[in-house]
Amino acid sequence: MTTADDPTRRRERRREHWQRRRGLERRLHDGAALRISSLALRLGLLDAPREQVDALQGEVASALDELRAVAAGIYPPLLHEAGLGPALLEAVRASGADVALDVTDERCGAAAEGAAYFALVDVLAAGSGPLAVTARREGSTLVVRIDGADPALACVLDDEAAPLGGTVDTDSSLIVARFPCG
Structure with a gap:
C-alpha cells in the first residue's frame, strides 16, 4: 500500500479539505464582502442624482448577496459559528x-x-x-x-x-x- 492509499492519510487529507473550505469562506467574508459593503456605504456619500446612487447601491447589494451565497455554499458561516x-x-x-x-x-x-x-x-x-x-x-x-x-x-x-x-x-x-x- 502506498502512502497515498493509507487510510489515515486519506482521512487527514479530507479533514484538510474541510479546513480549506472553511478558510475560503472566511476569506470571501472578511475580504471581498467587507469591501463591497464599504463601497455601498461610500456610494451613499456621492454627490450625484439620488436615483443613480440608489441604482448603484442596489447593484452592489445584489453582488454582495451573490457573494454571500457563494461563501455559504463553500462552508456556511452559521455552521462554523453555531x-x-x-x-x-x-x-x-x-x-x-x-x-x-x-x-x-x-x-x-x-x-x-x-x-x-x-x-x-x-x-x-x-x-x-x-x-x-x-x-x-x-x-x-x-x-x-x-x-x-x-x-x-x-x-x-x-x-x-x-x-x-x-x-x-x-x-x-x-x-x-x-x-x-x-
Whole structure:
C-alpha cells in the first residue's frame, strides 16, 4: 500500500479539505464582502442624482448577496459559528422540507460537521417525504440517523462519510451515518 492509499492519510487529507473550505469562506467574508459593503456605504456619500446612487447601491447589494451565497455554499458561516443544529435548521426552513430535527449542541469538528451538513442538504434536495433527523456525538464519532428516507440516499451520505473513515448503514427507511470527529 502506498502512502497515498493509507487510510489515515486519506482521512487527514479530507479533514484538510474541510479546513480549506472553511478558510475560503472566511476569506470571501472578511475580504471581498467587507469591501463591497464599504463601497455601498461610500456610494451613499456621492454627490450625484439620488436615483443613480440608489441604482448603484442596489447593484452592489445584489453582488454582495451573490457573494454571500457563494461563501455559504463553500462552508456556511452559521455552521462554523453555531454548529450543525442551527445550520441544519436554517437549511430545512429554506427548503420547506418536512423534517423533525434533534441535533446535539456538542461540536464535532469542521470536517465531520461539514460532511454531515452537505450530505443532509443533498438528502433534503432529493425531496423525500417527512424525515426525522437526529445527530449525536458518541465518543469520537458524529452519528446521524435519518428516519423516513429512501435507502437509496445512503450513497449520498457515504460519499461524505467514507473519505473521513466513516460508515453508513441502512435498514428499511432508516439510514445511520457515522462521521469521525476531527
